[in-house]
Amino acid sequence: MTLFKYPFLPKLVEKYSGIPISELSAREINLAKERVIESIRRGVVSYPSDYEENVVSYILAMIIVASIGDQYLRRRYSLAEAKTAYRYLKDEEDILEVAREIGVDVKERNRGSFTIPLWEYLKLSKTIRDERWKLVNRTLINGNVLLSRREVARLLMEKIRSEIEEKVSIKVENIPSFLENWVSEIKLELEKRKKSEFKGRIGGRIPPCMIRIMERIKSGENVSHQERFAITSYLIGRGKSIEEVISLFSSSPDFDEKKTRYQVLHISGEISGKRYSPPSCDKMRTFGLCYMDEGCKGIRNPLQYRGVKIDRERRSKKQSKREG
Numbered sequence: 001m002t003l004f005k006y007p008f009l010p011k012l013v014e015k016y017s018g019i020p021i022s023e024l025s026a027r028e029i030n031l032a033k034e035r036v037i038e039s040i041r042r043g044v045v046s047y048p049s050d051y052e053e054n055v056v057s058y059i060l061a062m063i064i065v066a067s068i069g070d071q072y073l074r075r076r077y078s079l080a081e082a083k084t085a086y087r088y089l090k091d092e093e094d095i096l097e098v099a100r101e102i103g104v105d106v107k108e109r110n111r112g113s114f115t116i117p118l119w120e121y122l123k124l125s126k127t128i129r130d131e132r133w134k135l136v137n138r139t140l141i142n143g144n145v146l147l148s149r150r151e152v153a154r155l156l157m158e159k160i161r162s163e164i165e166e167k168v169s170i171k172v173e174n175i176p177s178f179l180e181n182w183v184s185e186i187k188l189e190l191e192k193r194k195k196s197e198f199k200g201r202i203g204g205r206i207p208p209c210m211i212r213i214m215e216r217i218k219s220g221e222n223v224s225h226q227e228r229f230a231i232t233s234y235l236i237g238r239g240k241s242i243e244e245v246i247s248l249f250s251s252s253p254d255f256d257e258k259k260t261r262y263q264v265l266h267i268s269g270e271i272s273g274k275r276y277s278p279p280s281c282d283k284m285r286t287f288g289l290c291y292m293d294e295g296c297k298g299i300r301n302p303l304q305y306r307g308v309k310i311d312r313e314r315r316s317k318k319q320s321k322r323e324g
């Protein structure tokens with residue numbers, strides 16, 4: 001059956017999740033680790049050609065992700081699995097069967113055209129930002145929304161993403177000891193990825209407090225008013241444009257462009273006439289937002305972090321030249 005290639009189908013997960021760990025092959029275990037690492041590096045996963053290995057490595061990968069307990073990873077991994085599924089689903093002959101298996105009510109109208117109940121459409125499309133998904137741009141037939149095969153696949157992708165994310169959000173206390181080393185390896189990979197992502201956005205040498213806030217925003221978490229203020233004033237202070245700052249917030253689940261624009265313009269001084277600086281390190285500490293590292297020594301405001309780090313790097317280069 002072709003649907004074996006979709007490892008997230010409940011009946012497959014149920015069938016294979018009962019396999020005792022002692023019966024798993026080294027290859028299956030390794031595939032699970034590679035699956036998570038690939039999701040971090042490339043934002044997709046590769047399906048092994050053997051369907052059993054695909055399902056087993058998927059189940060193990062879910063356990064690994066859940067045990068790491070990192071919101072950024074949860075989101076990145078679930079999106080990677082969902083994107084990979086979409087690649088197959090958009091050309092899937094049995095797309096109705098996949099939809100049924102994951103509990104989405106889709107019907108075929110004519111060859112290549114489908115319908116979905118309006119309430120289901122609204123639920124699944126709410127996180128898709130493209131204009132053409134807005135209800136005013138859709139065709140409705142008797143309370144159902146008309147869709148192409150590719151659009152059905154896109155909605156199923158959303159369903160798969162949200163269900164996987166929910167599952168990897170479950171707390172896993174005790175993971176098998178053989179997975180522990182791999183968890184450390186994956187955590188390192190994750191840190192590298194986060195650093196490079198944020199470095200690209202701002203240009204490097206970012207204090208840990210700001211990395212933490214961006215990480216939370218990028219993973220879709222709602223951040224506090226103090227965090228929003230701190231990151232906005234920091235980015236403006238680092239010379240980022242209004243549009244760049246707004247785009248950072250666009251991954252927040254409750255993103256409201258008008259409101260965000262107003263707040264960013266206010267902090268930048270364009271509305272208020274006063275450009276705000278980020279809170280001092282002392283204040284950040286009292287807010288519980290300071291995550292000091294060795295680069296923070298001697299600085300009073302997060303905006304000094306970069307300059308101090310550059311100075312230290314220069315001095316240490318000179319020193320090593322002198323020493324030969």
Ligand code: SF4
Pocket residue numbers: 207208209210280281282284285289290291292293296299300301302305
């Ligand atoms: S010391 Fe200052 S710059 Fe460093 S993490 Fe704390 S608040 Fe941020």
